[in-house]
Structure formats: structure tokens, C-alpha cells
Amino acid sequence: MTTPQSAASTDGETLEIPQVYKHHAFACFTQRPPNHPRGSCGAAGAQPLWERMGKALEQQGLSAEVGFTAAGCLGFCKAGPLMVVYPEGIWYRPTTNQDVDEIVESHFKQGKPVERLIMVLTQG
Numbered sequence: 556m557t558t559p560q561s562a563a564s565t566d567g568e569t570l571e572i573p574q575v576y577k578h579h580a581f582a583c584f585t586q587r588p589p590n591h592p593r594g595s596c597g598a599a600g601a602q603p604l605w606e607r608m609g610k611a612l613e614q615q616g617l618s619a620e621v622g623f624t625a626a627g628c629l630g631f632c633k634a635g636p637l638m639v640v641y642p643e644g645i646w647y648r649p650t651t652n653q654d655v656d657e658i659v660e661s662h663f664k665q666g667k668p669v670e671r672l673i674m675v676l677t678q679g
């Protein structure tokens with residue numbers, strides 16, 4: 556998909572930014588110590604899940620249409636492991652390998668979000 560989007564640069568010049576991916580996932584790789592008061596996605600076991608997701612996307616030939624980017628803290632640390640998928644703006648909290656496989660198969664391959672894993676986040 557290459558639908559151009561318009562955006563204004565800081566000097567007022569308008570730039571065309573192509574929509575490169577069909578889906579673009581940002582996964583939190585932040586790791587804090589296990590007893591840190593804010594918690595972290597890393598302490599909640601994110602790393603092996605994200606590694607599995609990255610490998611699955613590559614092995615299934617989805618890398619050209621699904622961007623998968625390592626992100627820093629997404630701001631809802633105690634709810635981790637967290638990832639957000641655009642353009643839908645869907646937040647997921649996978650906790651098992653099966654969850655990861657289901658997101659890849661259903662959302663990224665078939666375009667059907669995995670309702671049972673969607674997180675609704677609220678500022679508290």
C-alpha cells in the first residue's frame with residue numbers, strides 16, 4: 556500500500572509521506588529491574604514474545620507489508636507486554652507464544668484483529 560499522506564515539516568514545507576506498510580506494529584522493549592515501581596514490559600516477559608513475532612513475520616513472508624519496530628516505553632508499563640498496531644491503533648497484550656501466533660495469523664495475515672487480546676487503555 557502506497558497511499559500518500561500529507562504532513563507539514565517544521566519549516567512549513569509540505570512533505571508527502573507514503574504509507575509503506577499495511578500494518579505497522581510498535582512493541583515495547585523497555586526492561587526495568589523486576590522490583591521497579593513502574594514495572595516494565597521486559598520484566599513481564601516481552602523479549603521472547605517479540606523475538607517470536609519478528610521471526611514469524613520474516614518466516615511467513617510478511618516483512619514487506621507488516622512493519623515491526625522495537626519501541627521504548629509506551630506509557631502503560633504495568634499492563635505489559637504491550638504493542639500497538641497502526642493504522643488501526645489497536646493495543647495488544649500477548650502473554651504466550653500462542654497469543655503471538657494468533658496475532659500474526661489473524662491480524663497480520665487475514666486482517667482480522669484478535670478481539671480477546673485487545674487492550675483498552677485508560678489514564679488512571
Ligand code: FES
Nearest residue numbers: 583596628629632
Ligand atoms: S515499559 Fe512497556 S509500556 Fe512502559
